[in-house]
Amino acid sequence: MFTHIMVGSNDIARSQKFYNAIFEALDIAPSEVHANGRLVYAQHGSRFMVGKPIDGKPATGANGGTIGFEAKSPAMADAWYKAGVANGGTGIENPPGVRETANGPLYLAYLRDPDGNKLCVMYKEPK
Numbered sequence: 483m484f485t486h487i488m489v490g491s492n493d494i495a496r497s498q499k500f501y502n503a504i505f506e507a508l509d510i511a512p513s514e515v516h517a518n519g520r521l522v523y524a525q526h527g528s529r530f531m532v533g534k535p536i537d538g539k540p541a542t543g544a545n546g547g548t549i550g551f552e553a554k555s556p557a558m559a560d561a562w563y564k565a566g567v568a569n570g571g572t573g574i575e576n577p578p579g580v581r582e583t584a585n586g587p588l589y590l591a592y593l594r595d596p597d598g599n600k601l602c603v604m605y606k607e608p609k
């Protein structure tokens with residue numbers, strides 16, 4: 483559905499520590515800082531990138547925006563959440579766990595990255 487997602491950061495080294503940790507929990511390779519100053523994480527043809535805003539203004543989290551990632555199990559979702567909190571993220575909303583939704587029960591965990599971007603990891607039991 484989409485080719486890439488880009489979020490802003492005010493501190494690339496801090497973001498690299500955070501994102502390398504949460505993506506490692508999802509079996510996604512870590513990123514080095516590329517020549518253009520960005521972090522790039524890739525899986526299945528999609529890219530998630532982190533960089534300083536091109537306009538030179540401070541990066542801010544999107545108000546009302548959430549970026550969701552898929553976990554292969556509740557344990558993987560828990561590892562993602564723990565890695566995020568241990569590396570500068572902030573747990574938000576309810577603790578990780580099952581929530582009843584219009585799409586049936588989902589295992590969800592939510593974090594804010596060090597720059598305030600809202601992230602979610604989701605596991606849905608296969609039918």
